[in-house]
Amino acid sequence: MSTNTSILQDTVTIYFEDEPLTVPADISVAAAVLGPGHAGHTGKNPVKGDNRAPVCLMGVCFECMMEIDGVPNQQSCLVTVREGMKVKRQNAMREKY
Amino acid sequence: MQEQYDLLVIGAGPAGLSAASAAAENGLDVILLDEQELPGGQIYRSVSGRNARKNFLSKEDRKDGMELVGRFNKSGAVYLPKTTVWDAEPGRVLCSTDGTAREIKAQCIVVATGAMERPVPFSGWTLPGVMSAGSADLLYKSAGFVPHGPVVIAGNGPLIPLVTNHLVELGVEVAGVLDTSPIQNKAVSMLHMPLALVDVPFLLKGLKMVVNMFRSRVKQYMGASDIKAEGDGQLNRVTFTHKGETKTIKAATLLVHEGMLPRTHVSRMLKLEHAWDKTQRYWYAKTDQFGRSSRDSIYVVGDGQKVHGVYAAAAKGELAGIDVARRLHVISESAAQRQIKPLKKRLYKALAPRGFVDAFFAPKKGLFDIADDVLVCRCEGVTAGDIRQAVKEGCHDVNEIKLRTRCGMGPCQGRMCGGALAEIAASALGSEVPNVGALNIRPPIRPITVRELRDFPEAQ
Ligand SMILES: Cc1cc2nc3c(=O)[nH]c(=O)nc-3n(C[C@H](O)[C@H](O)[C@H](O)COP(=O)(O)OP(=O)(O)OC[C@H]3O[C@@H](n4cnc5c(N)ncnc54)[C@H](O)[C@@H]3O)c2cc1C
Ligand code: FES
DSSP states (O other): OOOSSOOOSSEEEEEEEEEEEETTTTTHHHHHTTTTTTTTTTTEEETOEEEEOOSSSSSSOOOTTEEEEEEEEEGGGGGGTTTOEEEBBOOOOOOOO | OEEEEEEEOOSSHHHHHHHHHHHHHOOOOOOOOOOSSSTTTTTTTTSSSSHHHHOOOOHHHHHHHHHHEEEEEEEEEEEEEEEEEEETTTTTTEETTTTEEEEEEEEEEEEEEEEEOOOOOOTTTSSEEEEHHHHHHHHHHOOOOOOOOEEEEEEEEHHHHHHHHHHTTEEEEEEEEEEEOOOOOHHHHHTHHHGGGGHHHHHHHHHHHHHHHHHTOOOEEOOOEEEEOOSSSSOOOEEEEEEEEEEEOOOOOEEEEOOOOOOOOHHHHHHEEEETTTTTTTTEOOOTTTOOSSSSEEEEGGGGGGGHHHHHHHEEEEEHHHHHHTTTTTOOOOHHHHHHHHHHHHHHHHHHHHHHHHTTTTOOOOTTOOOTTSEEEEETTEEEEHHHHHHTTOOOOOOHHHHHOTOSSSSSTTTTTTHHHHHHHHHTTTTGGGGOOOOOOOSSSSSSOOHHHHGGGGGO
16 A cells, blocks of 8 residues: 655654654555555464455455454554554464364 | 344444334334444534534535434434444344443344445565555544555546545545446446436436546556555555556555445345346345345345445435334334335435446456465465465355355454455356355354353353
């Protein structure tokens, strides 16, 4: 993703994988990490371990799940960025059962 | 926390906003919930946000969206944003806002959860960089970002010309459009043309989109098939067959779109009667003209009932809102009739072109004839071959196949694979989708935390 180049007023700073990232206020975490964050992927599939990234940006696919402020399994396309928010890729594999 | 309303509406798109506004204007206590921060639904996503003026490419859409939101804001109905409904039954819903669960009681419920794009599995569709076409539209409207180029757009459906034109307008490198639509659609859809002529401006608008797409000189590959996304942990190229030749295009983003279908998790959870649409190949909740479902006090309206587009969605929502006011006796029958009459006219006009549009964009035959090694259930890693194997072993109902293979058991709860699972199973049995059933949808319809469950242990 790339950012629209117009001046970004009203920004907040979040921490994506511990790196500060300044993004427009009001946008979703998924948009922030795909856009200014150039994240590529937002996590790994817990069964196969392959890279995954948001597909729908509307709460349907559940591929955007990230760890936000320490809470895992957050659909990042449904969470709005907030100042100081800590966002991490979700890479945990599921225990075999 | 417990609350009581006359009407609870799920979904703040054109349908839900109209239902809530009409009911509140007629004197009901109304609450409207949506998992998004701002009202507007998909077409008007973030329309009242501070960047909408810049991010809405269609000024007409922005104006229409602002009108709907403005009317709602004045109506007296309560808006509860960032709130996902994960359990519902007649009289009450359970929902969560920022990880805190609550119960809301209401005499009537209007389900207006909208449409989603039809997920169709293909080789490499789980690679980062592969997204639904509509997501590009949502990303721009809500955040002002465009996908990384080069972009390839593939499929068959109304969002293909829309998104292609938008990306070209925004200066994104579109490396190709792979058109998978069956040629016979064009002929069959013409049978519906006479009725569609009721709304000539609508047809002209669609025609203009298609003409603009051709004018943009983006390379189009008609009748493309066997699309594959390739790359190592990230999309790098798209290969496909065109006129008997295998072709490869370098791409950072692949946007796929195979039409739209109603989001039925809430209506399924409510155990409403559903029916199968043969042309568009999707399940929808059965309703009457006011959106009344098979269960008393529950309504389903908008694209979440049948994908009829924004104007029909708004009209149906409004009809439901008025009907609730009538049944709860805050307005008289004659007052209701006065409001209903012009709406029926609006709805007739909005529905007139749908036969044509549905046939024009009908999913092609064999859309789900996918190779055995392709992942169908993205969450649990179940392939088309696994599903066919389960059928061979005697599972003839999608719920049996689910138990055997785990297809549909992941966090998305079958939203991404449920349709494909049924199509693949039906075809393996030489049968039709209605004969293999639909996945049972039980609450909670989205993963919830221990804390949310603890507050409502009976939801388990
Ligand atoms: C990605 C996408 C882009 C589209 N873009 C266009 C466009 O540009 N032009 C056009 O004419 N049509 C577009 N459409 C078609 C469009 O869906 C409709 O015509 C119109 O938005 C339908 O209105 P609606 O109110 O029925 O549903 P929607 O507008 O889809 O609104 C449904 C709302 O319900 C909410 N919701 C769903 N489930 C829950 C739940 N469990 N809890 C809480 N809230 C929930 C959603 O967040 C959403 O806001 C698009 C569709 C999609 C899927
Ligand atoms: S991107 Fe699909 S659920 Fe978030």
